Amino acid sequence: MRTLVSVILSLSLIQAAQAGRDHDHKNKHHQHEHHQHDAHSHGAAHLNIAIDGSQLLIEFRSPAANIVGFEHQPRTPQQRQQITTAVEQLRQAEQLFITQGTSCRLEQHDIVTDLLSKHDHSHRHDDKHDAHSDFDANYALRCDNTAALTGINVALFKQFPAIESIAVQFITPAKQGGTNLTADKSFIQF
Numbered sequence: 106m107r108t109l110v111s112v113i114l115s116l117s118l119i120q121a122a123q124a125g126r127d128h129d130h131k132n133k134h135h136q137h138e139h140h141q142h143d144a145h146s147h148g149a150a151h152l153n154i155a156i157d158g159s160q161l162l163i164e165f166r167s168p169a170a171n172i173v174g175f176e177h178q179p180r181t182p183q184q185r186q187q188i189t190t191a192v193e194q195l196r197q198a199e200q201l202f203i204t205q206g207t208s209c210r211l212e213q214h215d216i217v218t219d220l221l222s223k224h225d226h227s228h229r230h231d232d233k234h235d236a237h238s239d240f241d242a243n244y245a246l247r248c249d250n251t252a253a254l255t256g257i258n259v260a261l262f263k264q265f266p267a268i269e270s271i272a273v274q275f276i277t278p279a280k281q282g283g284t285n286l287t288a289d290k291s292f293i294q295f
């Protein structure tokens with residue numbers, strides 16, 4: 106699913122490139138900078154949204170600090186429970202992403218966090234002072250009529266108050282764009 110969202114967003118960038126070479130250079134530069142500085146910044150999160158036929162595809166990525174308040178591997182049963190609870194909250198896509206104009210039902214989800222990984226890579230991170238971890242959630246929802254979808258209210262700020270801002274990129278058949286959400290401005294208008 107994540108790949109599909111990324112592919113759709115990449116296609117939109119290729120279209121932008123065809124629209125004008127200068128514009129393309131600016132876009133690429135901006136994307137690069139964005140990735141370098143904002144890929145993992147506490148308080149900030151990312152949301153990629155794409156419509157593919159009758160499916161609404163959502164990719165959410167956040168530093169673990171925003172979700173459970175720590176980024177090291179769990180050291181106590183309480184911390185392990187916090188992670189389990191967070192994964193359970195993140196599964197509730199229909200409560201987190203409230204669609205307007207049409208109703209959508211969750212078909213598929215995939216919630217991943219390197220807080221629960223046991224391979225060497227994360228262990229090495231755990232030992233490092235500047236260790237960072239993320240939550241990565243991918244959803245596919247099926248909607249009654251994606252053409253009627255006018256926007257999405259994002260309830261992530263209520264569920265996870267440590268999230269201060271969410272950078273959104275979206276592409277629908279009619280429109281593509283981006284916006285920055287906060288707790289006071291949590292609606293994505295397509």
Ligand SMILES: [Zn+2]
Pocket residue numbers: 145147168169170176236237238
């Ligand atoms: Zn971090």
